[in-house]
Amino acid sequence: MDPQPVDVVVIGAGQAGLSAAHHLQRRGFLPISRAVGGDRSFVVLDANSAPGGAWQHRWESLRMATVNGIHELPGFPVPPADPAAASRDILPRYFAEYEERFALDVKRPVVVRSVRREDDDLAGRLLVETDRGAWAARYVVNATGTWTRPFWPHYPGQERFRGRQLHVADYVSADDFAGRRVVIVGAGVSALQLLDEISHVADTFWVTRREPQWIEDDFDIPARVAAIAGVEARVREGLPPGSVISVTGMHWTPWARAAQSRGVLVRHPMFSTIEEDGVRMPDGTFEPADVILWATGFRAAIDHLAPLRLRTRQGGIRVADGRALDEPRLFLIGYGPSQSTVGANRAGREAVRAIVADLADPSEAAA
Numbered sequence: 154m155d156p157q158p159v160d161v162v163v164i165g166a167g168q169a170g171l172s173a174a175h176h177l178q179r180r181g182f183l184p185i186s187r188a189v190g191g192d193r194s195f196v197v198l199d200a201n202s203a204p205g206g207a208w209q210h211r212w213e214s215l216r217m218a219t220v221n222g223i224h225e226l227p228g229f230p231v232p233p234a235d236p237a238a239a240s241r242d243i244l245p246r247y248f249a250e251y252e253e254r255f256a257l258d259v260k261r262p263v264v265v266r267s268v269r270r271e272d273d274d275l276a277g278r279l280l281v282e283t284d285r286g287a288w289a290a291r292y293v294v295n296a297t298g299t300w301t302r303p304f305w306p307h308y309p310g311q312e313r314f315r316g317r318q319l320h321v322a323d324y325v326s327a328d329d330f331a332g333r334r335v336v337i338v339g340a341g342v343s344a345l346q347l348l349d350e351i352s353h354v355a356d357t358f359w360v361t362r363r364e365p366q367w368i369e370d371d372f373d374i375p376a377r378v379a380a381i382a383g384v385e386a387r388v389r390e391g392l393p394p395g396s397v398i399s400v401t402g403m404h405w406t407p408w409a410r411a412a413q414s415r416g417v418l419v420r421h422p423m424f425s426t427i428e429e430d431g432v433r434m435p436d437g438t439f440e441p442a443d444v445i446l447w448a449t450g451f452r453a454a455i456d457h458l459a460p461l462r463l464r465t466r467q468g469g470i471r472v473a474d475g476r477a478l479d480e481p482r483l484f485l486i487g488y489g490p491s492q493s494t495v496g497a498n499r500a501g502r503e504a505v506r507a508i509v510a511d512l513a514d515p516s517e518a519a520a
């Protein structure tokens with residue numbers, strides 16, 4: 154079957170993708186199912202079978218009160234929610250209502266397998282190939298997040314471990330570890346939240362590669378702005394976005410303070426090898442473990458963009474203001490500096506603004 158022509162394909166219906174869809178609609182684009190004749194059109198493709206982006210998969214103890222702060226989707230407030238409610242219940246319901254209210258007609262489950270250039274014409278179309286047909290788009294807005302790319306570093310002996318290894322993406326509840334010895338790896342917000350939580354029911358042993366640089370101030374607005382500017386500079390140069398922590402150092406979160414006050418915020422250096430029943434430390438001592446929890450972050454889910462050959466030698470894609478510098482028909486939002494709910498919202502708006510500006514200036518517009 155021939156690819157279906159459409160002006161804009163949005164890949165992903167999380168915060169970033171829905172923000173882009175909202176702004177497309179505000180600027181006069183219609184979902185492809187309702188577009189006729191000369192209407193400008195878009196389609197949102199999402200791999201999940203239900204609305205909610207990554208929120209539907211997050212662990213239950215990530216409550217509305219314990220998320221880092223959720224920014225509402227554009228044009229529709231998050232309904233008041235019990236702070237004790239699980240974000241994975243509240244937010245997917247909110248996303249579903251949002252899609253319905255604005256009639257965004259998200260196509261799901263549709264997995265995008267690849268994005269490639271239709272031909273050598275730089276003003277030609279991008280082919281978006283999925284498990285349910287193909288689209289020929291003038292622009293692609295990639296909003297695929299990171300949840301599907303949990304990052305597991307490799308350590309020698311990993312495959313010999315007889316206990317359980319899991320990534321935070323697979324974490325369900327601390328109850329699974331009651332009475333066990335749990336090694337927690339990582340220095341991010343998730344590591345600290347789960348260290349605090351698991352240490353109530355299990356013996357925890359926390360390891361990080363580098364000694365955390367604790368910053369006494371809370372993670373306030375100037376600190377956030379500085380962090381975002383740091384990540385922005387990285388992606389402009391084509392470096393992998395990296396975590397916010399890598400740019401800012403560690404800020405005190407409520408969980409870090411709780412763990413500290415209970416005496417469980419005790420950092421150890423990273424182990425050197427993994428053995429059948431535990432981990433070997435750099436000084437040669439052995440630490441027994443029943444579980445290793447990798448709180449080692451996520452990478453951008455962009456493998457489907459590989460045919461565009463945009464990866465730099467450093468492993469990233471050169472992106473400025475949400476647009477791929479080496480492929481102006483492609484936007485990456487919720488990527489790098491816009492990897493937050495507020496950043497995703499803004500990036501959606503800015504991507505659409507740039508597309509509209511291109512189309513208004515035919516010398517810039519893709520055919």
Ligand SMILES: Cc1cc2nc3c(=O)[nH]c(=O)nc-3n(C[C@H](O)[C@H](O)[C@H](O)COP(=O)(O)OP(=O)(O)OC[C@H]3O[C@@H](n4cnc5c(N)ncnc54)[C@H](O)[C@@H]3O)c2cc1C
Nearest residue numbers: 165167168169200201206207220221265297298487493494
């Ligand atoms: C544990 C955790 C907690 C967080 N808490 C906060 C917080 O409190 N506040 C905050 O601002 N940020 C938080 N973040 C950052 C958060 O990821 C973003 O704020 C936001 O939810 C990401 O939205 P997104 O649209 O970029 O991605 P997602 O919500 O991940 O949506 C991406 C969508 O793309 C789809 N997709 C992926 N690949 C494909 C494909 N090949 N084809 C089709 N569809 C595809 C997925 O199915 C998914 O629906 C947190 C992140 C993590 C990991």
